[in-house]
Amino acid sequence: xxxxxxxxxxxxxxxxxxxxxxxxxxxxxxxxxxxxxxxxxxxxxxxxxxxxxxxxxxxxxxxxxxxxxxxxxxxxxxxxxxxxxxxxxxxxxxxxxxxxxxxxxxxxxxxxxxxxxxxxxxxxxxxxxxxxxxxxxxxxxxxxxxxxxxxxxxxxxxxxxxxxxxxxxxxxxxxxxxxxxxxxxxxxxxxxxxxxxxxxxxxxxxxxxxxxx
Numbered sequence: 001x002x003x004x005x006x007x008x009x010x011x012x013x014x015x016x017x018x019x020x021x022x023x024x025x026x027x028x029x030x031x032x033x034x035x036x037x038x039x040x041x042x043x044x045x046x047x048x049x050x051x052x053x054x055x056x057x058x059x060x061x062x063x064x065x066x067x068x069x070x071x072x073x074x075x076x077x078x079x080x081x082x083x084x085x086x087x088x089x090x091x092x093x094x095x096x097x098x099x100x101x102x103x104x105x106x107x108x109x110x111x112x113x114x115x116x117x118x119x120x121x122x123x124x125x126x127x128x129x130x131x132x133x134x135x136x137x138x139x140x141x142x143x144x145x146x147x148x149x150x151x152x153x154x155x156x157x158x159x160x161x162x163x164x165x166x167x168x169x170x171x172x173x174x175x176x177x178x179x180x181x182x183x184x185x186x187x188x189x190x191x192x193x194x195x196x197x198x199x200x201x202x203x204x205x206x207x208x209x210x211x212x213x
Contacts, residue, residue, distance in 0.1 A: 010209050013091065016202040019084025020195045026077030030057045033070040037063025040181065053184050054191070055126060082114040088198055089114075089140045095205045096147040106147075110140035144201070153204060159197050166190040 031047035038044050038051035042063050047056075047070075056063060057074035089110025093103035113136035119129045141160075148157040170190055173179045 010206060013095070013206045013209055014202060016084050016088040016091070017199045019080055019087070020199050023077050023081040023084065024195070026073055026080065027054070027057075030070040030073040030077060033073060035062040035064055035066040035068060035070075037065070039063075039184070049185070049188065051181075051184055053187065078118060082118045085198070086111045086114040088202065089144075092144060092147060092201065092205065095209065097150050098143070098147050102143050102146060106140045106143035109136045109138075109143075113137035113140060148201070153201075156197070156201055156204060159200065163190070163194050163197055166193055 031049075031052075034047035034052070034057055036043070036045040036047075038048045038056070039053075040048070040051040042065075044051075044064070052063075054074075057068070057070045058078065059068055060071060062068045062070075090107050093106045098106075113133045116129060116136065117133040145157065145160055148160065166186070167190060170183070170186055173183045173186055
């Protein structure tokens with residue numbers, strides 16, 4: 001039986017996977033340098049995985065009033081994440097069975113969403129940036145679901161639906177003052193699950209390409 005030869009160029013398909021790993025490492029590193037302060041206790045020391053948000057790492061000043069040395073690391077992580085996701089949404093429609101309209105919709109909306117998301121570390125209103133990025137990201141996500149359905153990647157499709165449920169839970173908790181204390185944890189779970197979903201799709205794209213060779 002002839003063994004399939006892997007093309008080194010196919011490794012470029014795994015850039016979203018590598019980028020996600022780099023982002024996670026930078027995220028963890030940034031939390032180490034965060035001085036302190038959270039929604040639960042503004043005088044707390046260090047980063048609380050239960051009470052701090054990712055955005056806290058992007059501010060010039062920590063919630064306890066001290067200068068925030070974690071910001072440059074968090075900004076680098078944010079840049080890596082945005083480039084990673086923009087590349088994923090550029091790559092994904094090229095590798096699967098989609099018409100040209102949906103390919104353009106995914107590529108353009110995904111890129112615009114990531115450009116807007118990078119504005120989180122600026123002085124622009126946080127909610128405005130989040131809502132705009134989510135709006136454009138929605139089109140890219142819908143296109144991704146269509147692609148997964150057409151390729152009959154059922155497990156990834158169902159996993160994506162699970163992520164949608166988590167996003168809805170985030171929105172519900174965000175607008176419920178009694179539950180908002182749980183939002184930092186739910187956001188991290190949602191974020192980790194979404195990144196893992198993207199990485200799983202990326203690996204599947206890589207396997208699909210290798211099997212074609």
